[in-house]
Amino acid sequence: MNSQIMNMALVMGSMQITNRLDLEDTKTKQLILGAYVTAQALVLGISYLIKRRILAKKDTTVLKYLDQPKPLSGEQPKLITTTVMAYDLEQNAQAQKQALIGLALMVFLHFQFGVIRPLVVQSILPVKNALQSKWAQVHLFGKPAEGELKRPWKADNPFAALAGGQEPQSEAAEKAAIKKAEKAEAKATGKSESKKDL
Template structure:
């Protein structure tokens, strides 16, 4: 089953469960809040474990890729040169940051406005997503970084499953050709700036 469809099924299922709970009962609220905080602690624990695994592998293989600009920005893709380890650490750190922001936001909404319903689904989805993330698949479950798990990792398109049209990944050859083109453009720009300095 597609991950996005599974997420939607979990959301709908958790809504059905929430409708059967007495959300006015203090004990129920405390149990939901406790489950939510525990789930977030598990997510952060997974993230910490992945970080340790990445550091222990110390994969210094050079990774070059084109960082795509935001849509409608009019900017050109930027060539990024890094290592597998640095890239993986950066991706993991971004996931960790998102988890902390989500935790802070949900706790604020809960304590400030008494919001409790979203905590039920947020006790399930983040753990599932953390375990299914591409860096978890590579570093926790030992899957090779090939095919869908090949770096750089593309974010899943949440609308692809609904439209039935899966996004075609760029072939490795096309990606290498685009990187070479970007490298040539950068070297030409560097040569021009050097010649201007000489003048």
């Protein structure tokens, strides 16, 4: 099942559960808040465990990829040269940052405005997403970084399937694009160095 469809089903299911709960009852509120805090602690624990596994592997294999610019920015793709370990740590850190931002937002909404309903959904979705993330699949579940799990990891686009999304580049086309970017970068570096010499 598509991850976005599953997320939608979880949201709808949790809304049905929430509708059957007495949200004015103090004990119910405390249980929901406790479940939310536990879920967030679990997400951060998963992230920490992944970080430890990445550091333990110390995979210094060179990774080159094109960082695609934001749509309609008019910028060219930028060549990124890094290591597998640095890339994986960066992806995990970004996920951790998003989790902390989400946590801060929900805590603010709950304590400032008494919002309780979204806490039910946010007790389920972040854990599911953390366990289904590509870095968790590779580092927690030991799946090989091939096919869908091949680096660089593409963000799931919920609208790609509906819009008849772009086909991913073939490996040969991707390598050709990287070589082209390397040549352009070398040419630009050579020009800037020759200007310095003048």
